[in-house]
Amino acid sequence: MKAGVRWTWDDSVSHTLITPMAEKITKRIAYVDWLRGFACLVMFQTHCYDSWLGGAARDSGFFKLSQLGGTLPAPMFLFLAGVSFALVTDKLRQKGVSADEIARTTILRGGEIFLLGLLLRLQEFLLGQPSASWTDLLRVDILNVIGVSLMMMGVACRISATGGAAGLPQLRRATIATAIICALAIAVLTPPLWTNWRPHSLAWWVESYINGVHTFGKPQPWLFPVFPWAAFAFVGLAAGSLLLSEWARKNETAGLAIAGGSGVALIAMGLGLDALPVRFYGTYDFWHTSPNFFLIRSGVVLIVIFLGYAWCRWGAGEWGFSPLIEMGKCSLLVYWVHLEFVYGGLSIVSKRNVGIGTATLGLIVIFIAMTALATVRNRFPKWKPQMLALFRGAART
Secondary structure (H helix, E strand, O other): OOOOOOOOOOOOOOOOOOOOOOOHHHHHHHHHHHHHHHHHHHHHHHHHHHHOOHHHHHHHHHHHHHHOOOHHHHHHHHHHHHHHHHHHHHHHOOOOHHHHHHHHHHHHHHHHHHHHHHHHHHHHHHOOOOOHHHHHHHOOHHHHHHHHHHHHHHHHHHHOOOOOOOOHHHHHHHHHHHHHHHHHHHHHHHHHOOOOOOOOOOOHHHHHHOOOOOOOOOOOOOOOOOOHHHHHHHHHHHHHHHHOOHHHHOOHHHHHHHHHHHHHHHHHHHHHHHHOOOOOOOOOOOOOOOOOHHHHHHHHHHHHHHHHHHHHHHHOOOOOOOHHHHOOOHHHHHHHHHHHOOOOOOOOOOOOOOOHHHHHHHHHHHHHHHHHOOOOOOOOHHHHHHHHHHHHHHHHO
């Protein structure tokens, strides 16, 4: 790395972009943190009701609506990871760090997140004994695909820096183009890689990263393989790079409004393509592998991004203490911890055995506890670099 440049990548992007436009950057980072916290809240309700509701409650419209809401957090986390990646790489480029060094640093960061995902699987395996299967150690979860996506974006940003794109505006445009191409390629290749082009010759735990097959003989829609999930990270990278342009910095509200409008256009495009009588794939699964559904979900995320920005700027998103911003600053921590108290052996409510009222009380307890955990962590930030240094040393060993 260039002499004198010290770079850190926090779980939050609250302090990763430092420019003379301090006020606008603070606003931008605040709404990104709020959005990440909002994704945590939606994730909590999905997990809590899924883990705890039993009997007739699992057949209710309430439960179905809860699970429908659960389709939002994963795309949002991946999209925001792409936005954070754009912020970090742009900052490093402003400091004059070489393209090779940026690629090395970001790929290593992706590797760290990937290893954390494996460590989480190990924890769940040990705490789930004696019933947990060893194959759970290799299950592809959201942290795994975020780590792989970060590594892929590191390679993509290195590619975008070739061909003489030296200035920041040119590099941003090249990054946007590369990210869009990668997102579309992943979305288009997902259906065949889940059906007729399945790489059967690979070991199941390798193929699982491509289509989520795991040990079940066919791809599982509840897992998080690269196809299609990494595409959301590349959409975030493209959007983040676009919002870092000189025009978008000077016209932040207009830029976010255009993002929201683009979301509406993507939804209309996805619905329009789905309505066509022509099918380009032999096996068409709209809800799990269709590029049309990918366009619709990407559009929904872009609309939510604009609404989150509007709520933070003109609404109550930043009034006083904000639980969502607190959780958004350390979403990795609250994600990690809440799983054990919802799905794990330390579950605070009896699994698949209660009604909506009891499960809702449990959800409130989880929300309050995770807010408290995040607030304590954010008030004592020095522990994290120490823990990361310890983890990195252990990983190298």
